[in-house]
Amino acid sequence: xxxxFAPRTTRARVSPRLAxxxxxxxxxxxxxxxxxxxxxxxxxxIDGTSRMQYDFPQKIFYLHVPIAMAAYLCFAAGAWNGVLxxxxxxxxxxxxxxxxxxxxxxxxxxxxxxGSIWAKVAWGTWWQWQDRQLLVFLTLYLFYGAYFVLRxxxxxxxxxxxxxxxxxxLGVALVPLSFLxxxxxxxxxxxxVLTADGDxxxxxxxxxxxxxxxxxxxxxxxMLQLETVGKLRASRGYGCDEERxxxxxxxxxxxxxxxxxxxxxxxxxx
Amino acid sequence: MSWLRTPLAIAAHDLGxxxxxxxxxxxxxxxxxxxxxxxxxxxxxxxKPDDSVLAGALWIVLVFAALVGAARAWAAEREDGAxxxxxxxxxxRTAIHAGKVLVALATTLVLDAVLVGLYLxxxxxxHGAGNIALLLASVVLAAGGFxxxxxxxxxxxxxxRSRDLLGPAMFLPLALPLVxxxxxxxLHAYGGGRAEPGQLLLFLAAYDATFxxxxxxxxxxxxxx
Numbered sequence: 319x320x321x322x323f324a325p326r327t328t329r330a331r332v333s334p335r336l337a338x339x340x341x342x343x344x345x346x347x348x349x350x351x352x353x354x355x356x357x358x359x360x361x362x363x364i365d366g367t368s369r370m371q372y373d374f375p376q377k378i379f380y381l382h383v384p385i386a387m388a389a390y391l392c393f394a395a396g397a398w399n400g401v402l403x404x405x406x407x408x409x410x411x412x413x414x415x416x417x418x419x420x421x422x423x424x425x426x427x428x429x430x431x432x433g434s435i436w437a438k439v440a441w442g443t444w445w446q447w448q449d450r451q452l453l454v455f456l457t458l459y460l461f462y463g464a465y466f467v468l469r470x471x472x473x474x475x476x477x478x479x480x481x482x483x484x485x486x487x488l489g490v491a492l493v494p495l496s497f498l499x500x501x502x503x504x505x506x507x508x509x510x511v512l513t514a515d516g517d518x519x520x521x522x523x524x525x526x527x528x529x530x531x532x533x534x535x536x537x538x539x540x541m542l543q544l545e546t547v548g549k550l551r552a553s554r555g556y557g558c559d560e561e562r563x564x565x566x567x568x569x570x571x572x573x574x575x576x577x578x579x580x581x582x583x584x585x586x587x588x
Numbered sequence: 589m590s591w592l593r594t595p596l597a598i599a600a601h602d603l604g605x606x607x608x609x610x611x612x613x614x615x616x617x618x619x620x621x622x623x624x625x626x627x628x629x630x631x632x633x634x635x636k637p638d639d640s641v642l643a644g645a646l647w648i649v650l651v652f653a654a655l656v657g658a659a660r661a662w663a664a665e666r667e668d669g670a671x672x673x674x675x676x677x678x679x680x681r682t683a684i685h686a687g688k689v690l691v692a693l694a695t696t697l698v699l700d701a702v703l704v705g706l707y708l709x710x711x712x713x714x715h716g717a718g719n720i721a722l723l724l725a726s727v728v729l730a731a732g733g734f735x736x737x738x739x740x741x742x743x744x745x746x747x748x749r750s751r752d753l754l755g756p757a758m759f760l761p762l763a764l765p766l767v768x769x770x771x772x773x774x775l776h777a778y779g780g781g782r783a784e785p786g787q788l789l790l791f792l793a794a795y796d797a798t799f800x801x802x803x804x805x806x807x808x809x810x811x812x813x
Contacts, residue, residue, distance in 0.1 A: 404809055453764070453768070454765075457761050457764045457765070458761075460757075460760070460761040461758075461761035461762065463757075464754065464757040464758045464761065467750075467753075467754055467757055468744065468745065468748055468754055468757075468758065471748040471749045471750045471751075471754060472747055472748050472749070477747050478747075480809050480810065481744055481747070481748075481810055483809070484744065484806045484809050484810055485744060485758075487806075488740075488762070488802060488806070491798050491799070491802050492761070492762060492765070495765040495794075495795055495798060496764070496765045498765070498791055498794075499764075499765035499766075499768040499769050499791065500768070502769065502772070502783055502784065502787045502788055502791055503768050503769065503772045503783055
């Protein structure tokens with residue numbers, strides 16, 4: 319049997335099994351602790367005039383914020399692998415960059431949904447346009463949404479990989495600029511839980527929040543690994559012309575093969 | 589100094605062509621002027637709109653005029669098939685990008701001068717020289733941002749199939765931080781908002797510098813033959 323093209327670059331840097339195990343344990347644990355153990359507190363708005371006590375809605379904090387962090391982690395992974403692609407021009411970095419942006423969009427969708435639920439309960443509206451923190455996340459979401467249109471409006475190959483990489487990296491400039499724009503603009507109503515003067519979280523709240531962050535970070539890593547390996551398998555010859563890099567031919571018989579035939583090299587079995 | 593020759597040559601060439609046959613800039617200008625008139629008629633039924641609407645109306649027109657202008661950044665080279673020839677020329681690609689930014693900046697500033705003049709006539713000027721200066725400074729700095737982002741986005745879409753649709757999808761999210769700061773500055777000029785004007789102008793300058801550097805760094809990566 320002819321060995322499948324699967325260079326060392328498909329080897330996972332973080333074990334996907336470990337990431338999966340952590341995600342499957344920590345995320346449910348954080349959710350259970352959020353509802354049965356972590357107390358609620360008053361949340362002050364940034365203008366310093368409003369402090370409100372939320373009970374049930376506050377539980378969304380343990381879901382919403384860690385998922386937002388996971389989204390940023392994925393976008394950062396997309397940008398970092400974009401940089402690596404531009405430096406080394408290895409196709410696995412292109413796929414990793416794509417996977418980062420794609421996973422970030424998945425988490426981003428959940429962030430917008432959970433944020434809207436919070437807004438409806440706390441503010442009585444599904445979306446608050448005066449809240450520029452929401453607007454910034456929406457900006458980033460729309461920006462990376464255009465990544466897919468750009469990527470899939472070009473034929474697979476070096477030019478597409480380079481353009482995609484540059485676009486993914488541009489998000490790095492957009493995030494700080496967006497946050498800066500918020501800070502100097504004067505309308506903000508987003509609840510600020512962690513402030514420069516110290517946080518308002520108690521010990522159990524911190525523990526639950528930390529578990530949630532760790533759990534969703536592990537889930538992000540797991541998703542990145544799964545998608546990267548899947549895309550690389552597809553691009554290296556198995557029925558997905560869209561992702562096949564230039565210079566790699568599809569097998570003539572079109573049979574599905576698995577990376578297990580190169581188990582020593584692949585190391586990842588999604 | 590030799591590096592500067594290329595951007596200046598590109599700017600002289602493109603602006604000279606635009607002066608001889610101002611088809612594209614006339615179209616963008618007409619679009620902007622028509623948009624202002626439509627906004628004036630549509631907003632508040634012809635009555636004087638409130639401050640936030642005033643601040644927003646200007647930026648709606650400037651953003652969309654910049655968007656239409658940005659789509660033209662590489663249009664001549666694409667239509668003539670001259671893009672690959674330009675890349676093959678013995679010139680630095682960062683210098684080529686800088687030349688295109690210069691062209692975009694010059695055309696955007698001229699366009700904005702006409703549009704802002706008409707805007708002030710139709711909607712009314714802010715009270716006080718300081719507020720007018722703040723409004724104009726924000727327009728000039730934003731023109732820099734629109735130019736740098738517009739040329740960058742046009743470069744990203746150079747080899748894409750549906751680049752005309754892609755342009756706005758990429759441009760608008762990138763321009764949003766700029767619009768937030770510029771609208772806030774205009775709102776301040778019209779007597780609303782609590783933001784610090786100096787910080788807003790500094791932010792706009794930082795935005796321009798960021799995307800100028802990003803474009804200069806990115807274009808050599810995008811311009812693969």
